[in-house]
Amino acid sequence: MSTEKLLAGKTAVVTGASSGIGRAIAESLGSAGAHVVLGGRTPEPMAASVAKITTAGGSGEAHVLDVRKVDEMRAFVAHATESTGRLDIMVNNAGLSHPEAILEESDPEHWRVMLETNVFALLVGSQAAVGAMRACGAEGHLVNISSVAAQRADSGVYGATKHAVNCINNTLRRELMEDPIKVLTVMPGAIATNFARNFDSAILQGLVGMAGGGEAANVEITKGERLPDEVLAGAQAAIPGHLCTPEDVADAVLWAVTRPASVHLSEIVVRPKRDLNL
Template sequence: MADTTALAGRVAVVTGASSGIGRAVAHELAAAGVRVVLAARRAGRLAEAVAAIRAAGGGAEAVVTDLRDEAAVERLVEGAVARHGRLDALVNNAAVGHIRPVAEGRTEEWRAVLETNVLGTLVACRAALRHMLPRGAGDIVNMTSASAHEAWPYLAAYSASKAAVHTLSRALRAEVAAQGIRVMTIEIHNVATEFASNFDPALLPAATERWKELGLLNPHTPLLAPEDVARAVAFQLAQPAHASVHHLTLRSRAN
């Protein structure tokens, strides 16, 4: 493993940080000495996350941000730089998803997924690069999913969004790697979070059964924990400047 003590003193923005993976990433980075700016929509949950990090001796602050609001994302990044004088890392974790057959797809659901997962990532990357490129240094970690290249029925909108993030990340890496910027992705599979809590309960039983039939979901396979993903993010960020973990796939051992 990389020496995460090398992260001390850096400044990072983590989106979707009020719960689950984002919150775990923020805790992991703060424990390594990173000053973390947590961003999410839920003010109360953000405040709880920041309080927990500070209680453990870490440095953290909260900025309520909706990734669908371009101006808010710009303010998030600009504010972090204004307060701390730099931005070393951006972790694009915020994501939403809905389950519904494509034939019954609702435009508003697809729009919400694509605006948050794809355009939100794009705008955050663009805002971060405005400060990273002049310095010739900086790290961007974008969360992707196994569903980006596996056929998950009922989950087409989310899967399409993650495929877009994966491709966006590869293109961006090709554009900025020579200028000192690392663009990295983590592909995750079946993590125990609140992500499915917004799924339509009327559709969830049928979707779950179909996923089991296809071998995508195994009730006997332990789920990954958010902390597993957080350690992977810290590992990527802690690599020496000349090295880059372009893409990391994280699954339960049984998969």
């Protein structure tokens, strides 16, 4: 059996790689041999992921950026391609939700941050990445992270951003018809990540409860802040039928980007067997 890594010689960029799904995708692509450029706001977990990738025999680098800033996003993609002279895989993953009713409850600044992060940054990242892939003649992959919320008609402002992602991806696929660049829409269901950070305090407290005893029992969690790893791992282990792991999504992405050039995948849904009904 060949020991050559599936993504040897490829370069991948992942946004939102400091946590959850993006971090798992970055580690998976790096372990498969890609040079991975991680982008996010929190440096420590990205440094730990680069170390993990290096131990697995790959290479990576981490950059702190705010994906909502056009200049920062463009510079991030440009820097990634400077290091290796190429770009093969771009994963626009950074995103967040403020699950609030539109009338009365919602803060318009929460709408703005969801639209800017989930939609605007993904557009800027996709445009920059296609430019870089075309410049090096890559048979590239644009992997844009949507949500099962895009499959529901009434999924709120967050869902509206993910409907927009699906529409953008379908449009990019049409615009890239003559290019060797594929566009993949990934729609995760409930995954145990820091995505829950903006959920109601009662739901966050419920996660701690699910996580059960041990270290998780003594942790304090604050709405809006990253959740302790032991709470996320404990909650996922307690209800695996209701919560997937970030690695489940990363496995699907790795599989998709390692198919033969003739295979065109447009959408993948990774979801638990049962709905959480939050």
